[in-house]
Every structure is written in structure tokens, then in C-alpha cells.
Amino acid sequence: MAPSRVDRPAINRARKLRRAMTGGEKKLWSKLKEFRTAYGIHVRKQVPIGPYVADFAIHASRLIIEVDGERHEDVEQKAHDLKRDAWFAEAGYRTLRFSTGTLAEHFDGCIETIIKELGAIQ
Template sequence: MRLAGSDSSQRTAKRLRKAMTPPEIGLWLALRTNDAGLRFRRQHPAGQYVLDFYCAPARLAVEVDGEAHNRGDRPLRDAARDQWLAAQGTHVLRYAATDVLTNLDGVVREILTIALARRDQFQS
């Protein structure tokens, strides 16, 4: 199943690719050249949302959450988004931006381990 985005989310994704945060840039550089051979997309449109990173064969979304994700209605919006993605068969991993900056290797190892297991699950 293809996870496609709306026209609006496609325009937003294009804009966001040009304005990635430092944690997103670091994670992107690590994910795009991973030794596992998994292909990740950055700022991938999905429905009305834009995913920070998406691995289609694993049906895995990776989100880098800055401090703003803990304020206002953001936790409720994130929960609704995660619920919608789960209904589409996509699992979401969330990492705090500070964790990405301070433990990039550990974050990448965990993402790749989960992505490989999920990919294998869907190829069986």
C-alpha cells in the first residue's frame, strides 16, 4: 500500500526539505547512507501530514520532536496523527531532538533494527 499525500502536504513537504532542523539534517545524513541498504525518504507527504522520515518497505515513520511538541495542543495533534498512521499500517518512532543530537549513533541503530525487523515481517 502506498502512503500518498494531499496536494497541500506535498507543497509543505517540498518547503520543509529546504528548512530542516540541525537534528533532522544529522539524522538524514546517517539514514540515507545506512549499511543496511534501507531507503528512507525525508519530509514525506502522507495524507494531510508530512513525516520527517519514512521507510516504505518497513512502513515506518520517524519523527524528530523539538521542544514545541510538548506544548499546547501539540501532544493531542501528534497522537491523532500517530493514530491515523497506525490505521494506514505505518508504525511511528518518535525521538526528542536532543536525543538525536547527543546520541545519533544509538538512535540510528535503533531505527535500523526496527526497520529491518518490520521489512522482514512484510516480505515474509
């Protein structure tokens, strides 16, 4: 469940992550920030939500978009991702995950998936 107070450590992590975005995150952000003018959808990057920091969030649609690099193949990291996704779901968010490989090879398809998901929500 979403906390009623601000999680200061998550805010500090988000600030650091905004300055150190990965190549995949930067590429996706370059497109997602256009959603505001193209569709009237406000996307935020490296967003503190409760104790976690989502790569991207669209609060109005309760959608989180995560970019998973190679470290997300690790068993412990996968377990952590499942825990995060469950927490986000309990807080009312849906999570879309894209690997950096999928973003690199099928970028337009990833954008289409996001747009379809937004259409299904709204």
C-alpha cells in the same frame, strides 16, 4: 486510512519542509541516506503521507521516523502528534519518535534503535 488521491497541500508543505530542515533532522538525514548503500533500505525525507508530512519514511518497512523539537512538549502539539500517529497506524505505519535532545546526546543509540526496529519489521 490512507487516501487514494494525492493531498496537494501536504505535497506543498513537504517541499517547503525539505528546504527548512532543523539541525536534528539534517544530522539524522545525513546518516539515514546512507541506509540505501549500507542496507539496501530507501529512506525518504519530509514525505507527504495522506494529509500529513512525515519527517522520514521507509515505505517498504512501513516505518515513520519523527524528530521532535521543543514545541512538541506543548500540550496541543502532543495531542496533534497522537492524532497523527493514530492516522499513520491506521494507514499501516509504525512511528518512532526522537527528541532533538535525545538525538544530540545519544545519536548512535537512536540509529541503533532504528536499525533494530527495521530488523523486527523485516
